[in-house]
Amino acid sequence: MEVVQEVLKHGSANSVRAAIRADKKSYSLAQLIAASLDVHNILCSKNMARNGVQDSLEENNGTGLLHGARVGIVAKPSPEFVAGVFGTWLSGGVAVPLALSYPEAELLHVANDSDISMVLSTKEHHEIMKNLSIKCSAYCSLLPSVTSIPSEINPQEPSSNEVTSSVSSLITEINSSKKIKGDDPALILYTSGTTGKPKGVVHTHKGILSQVQILSEAWGYQSEDQFLHCLPLHHVHGLFNALFAPLYSGSVVEFIPKFSVSGIWQRWQESYPKDASKTDEAITVFTGVPTMYTRLLQGYNNMDSDQQSASSYAAKQLRLMMCGSSALPSPLMKRWEEVTGHRLLERYGMTEFVMALSNPLNGTRKEGTVGKPLPRVEAKIIMEDGTETTTGVGELCIRSPSLFKEYWKRPEVTAESFIEGGFFKTGDTVTLDEEGYFIILGRTNADIMKVGGYKLSALEIEAVLLEHDTVLECAVLGLPDEAYGEVICAIIVPKEDAKKMAEQDSKPALTLEALTSWSKDKLAPYKIPTRLYLWDSLPRNAMGKVNKKELKKLLGA
Numbered sequence: 001m002e003v004v005q006e007v008l009k010h011g012s013a014n015s016v017r018a019a020i021r022a023d024k025k026s027y028s029l030a031q032l033i034a035a036s037l038d039v040h041n042i043l044c045s046k047n048m049a050r051n052g053v054q055d056s057l058e059e060n061n062g063t064g065l066l067h068g069a070r071v072g073i074v075a076k077p078s079p080e081f082v083a084g085v086f087g088t089w090l091s092g093g094v095a096v097p098l099a100l101s102y103p104e105a106e107l108l109h110v111a112n113d114s115d116i117s118m119v120l121s122t123k124e125h126h127e128i129m130k131n132l133s134i135k136c137s138a139y140c141s142l143l144p145s146v147t148s149i150p151s152e153i154n155p156q157e158p159s160s161n162e163v164t165s166s167v168s169s170l171i172t173e174i175n176s177s178k179k180i181k182g183d184d185p186a187l188i189l190y191t192s193g194t195t196g197k198p199k200g201v202v203h204t205h206k207g208i209l210s211q212v213q214i215l216s217e218a219w220g221y222q223s224e225d226q227f228l229h230c231l232p233l234h235h236v237h238g239l240f241n242a243l244f245a246p247l248y249s250g251s252v253v254e255f256i257p258k259f260s261v262s263g264i265w266q267r268w269q270e271s272y273p274k275d276a277s278k279t280d281e282a283i284t285v286f287t288g289v290p291t292m293y294t295r296l297l298q299g300y301n302n303m304d305s306d307q308q309s310a311s312s313y314a315a316k317q318l319r320l321m322m323c324g325s326s327a328l329p330s331p332l333m334k335r336w337e338e339v340t341g342h343r344l345l346e347r348y349g350m351t352e353f354v355m356a357l358s359n360p361l362n363g364t365r366k367e368g369t370v371g372k373p374l375p376r377v378e379a380k381i382i383m384e385d386g387t388e389t390t391t392g393v394g395e396l397c398i399r400s401p402s403l404f405k406e407y408w409k410r411p412e413v414t415a416e417s418f419i420e421g422g423f424f425k426t427g428d429t430v431t432l433d434e435e436g437y438f439i440i441l442g443r444t445n446a447d448i449m450k451v452g453g454y455k456l457s458a459l460e461i462e463a464v465l466l467e468h469d470t471v472l473e474c475a476v477l478g479l480p481d482e483a484y485g486e487v488i489c490a491i492i493v494p495k496e497d498a499k500k501m502a503e504q505d506s507k508p509a510l511t512l513e514a515l516t517s518w519s520k521d522k523l524a525p526y527k528i529p530t531r532l533y534l535w536d537s538l539p540r541n542a543m544g545k546v547n548k549k550e551l552k553k554l555l556g557a
């Protein structure tokens with residue numbers, strides 16, 4: 001709620017300025033707020049309660065609030081999506097962003113698991129969502145379109161002052177009646193399911209506010225910033241780092257419909273033409289996952305030298321470039337810095353607490369690390385025997401004002417996920433370097449391999465293999481073995497030129513023998529992969545992550 005309130009404040013101060021850009025149109029904060037009010041009216045209308053099939057909506061009882069009813073939101077990254085979330089919050093509902101990429105079975109799992117009462121969707125998804133709503137006994141409505149900033153003022157439209165004051169009085173009324181409390185659920189996000197069936201992670205209004213404040217403070221988000229946004233909105237990276245926190249800080253968010261290598265380079269070049277001018281709509285911040293930076297570099301390699309120099313020049317002008325969601329390989333970080341001058345700011349986060357550790361905005365950004373705890377976040381490492389360590393290896397545990405409230409309808413799992421003092425067990429194995437920077441060794445149950453008595457980090461081995469000239473991408477995992485417990489298997493995607501050369505010579509791009517001999521002075525003998533697969537690509541989810549549990553099943557079979 002406070003995020004909406006803050007957006008409202010920025011909106012009142014500067015109602016005509018764009019807050020969001022999408023599909024070559026601009027949307028002001030006032031327009032966003034007006035659309036949120038429309039969503040609120042849809043959700044809380046009596047008509048809606050009468051037509052609605054769910055108790056929670058009927059319990060509305062004329063209070064104008066949904067009392068925590070779950071509202072599924074289905075829209076591509078757009079102002080309509082934002083208005084859907086804000087309108088749900090203004091109505092006392094809990095927003096559940098639904099992934100556009102999910103197959104129906106997974107959508108149904110999320111919709112049923114979260115007991116969705118209502119689905120709000122844009123036109124392009126409405127037919128599918130109507131069918132889904134019937135199956136999960138929910139009501140379905142269209143998200144109202146948000147009007148864009150017109151070239152001329154339309155007298156029919158309510159003035160921005162009228163709209164902001166309507167929302168302002170609604171918020172004052174809600175606040176004074178204490179109908180929505182900070183501890184109330186506001187958002188349910190589903191985990192990607194790389195470690196089990198997707199679970200609903202419940203975030204509260206208070207937790208969301210804390211997180212956006214932490215990020216704005218740590219990374220210096222400001223109203224002059226303009227974010228280029230190309231991430232999905234059902235994960236914390238796209239939702240908090242690149243949308244809620246920027247809007248809270250009064251920044252502009254420009255959505256590009258789909259990640260496109262040429263689109264991104266072009267957008268940076270348009271922002272900063274080489275004649276040293278800068279457009280009003282110049283992008284200043286970019287945040288992405290490692291695979292995006294890999295692809296952007298591939299695109300860069302394919303440019304002619306003029307294009308390369310224009311691209312490098314433009315990228316250098318941005319204020320900040322960040323990376324996370326999975327490990328950023330050192331060669332990628334180094335090459336990106338050579339090309340753009342940006343030392344990527346790597347940070348670590350998770351659905352359950354959003355962001356917790358980060359390399360600094362000002363200060364040394366150390367490769368292979370995810371930095372230190374963000375403001376007001378506490379982190380400790382707990383070893384297998386339950387004791388804390390500052391020098392050894394163990395499970396990362398996090399306490400933060402942005403910690404989730406619970407796993408939806410899973411009280412036992414929630415209880416098991418915390419240790420004394422309210423620290424959340426991340427399931428990630430970590431250690432500290434000599435300066436207290438955290439190093440992520442990987443998911444304990446997917447990236448930590450047990451090979452002949454050694455516990456090995458797949459991420460550490462991947463980082464080394466990525467230095468090989470032939471290797472474009474790789475995933476290392478442990479496969480069951482009678483003698484050793486597990487053996488190290490590397491799946492490697494060779495670089496295009498290496499593949500072409502190998503095809504010409506009718507040879508594989510890389511052999512296990514060649515990899516072993518190359519690895520000898522880089523890895524201890526027990527860390528060298530003993531199985532090798534050459535693939536054309538790695539299967540990745542919407543956040544660019546490889547599901548190693550699935551890969552193990554596939555290769556084990």
Ligand SMILES: Nc1ncnc2c1ncn2[C@@H]1O[C@H](COP(=O)(O)OP(=O)(O)OP(=O)(O)O)[C@@H](O)[C@H]1O
Nearest residue numbers: 191192193194195325326327347348349350351440
């Ligand atoms: N900078 C980073 N370096 C290495 N790993 C990271 C980094 N940032 C995030 N991660 C990984 O991503 C995980 C959090 O992602 P998310 O919450 O989407 O969970 P998931 O593992 O993908 O899915 P699930 O919770 O369903 O298993 C972290 O626990 C960590 O393993």
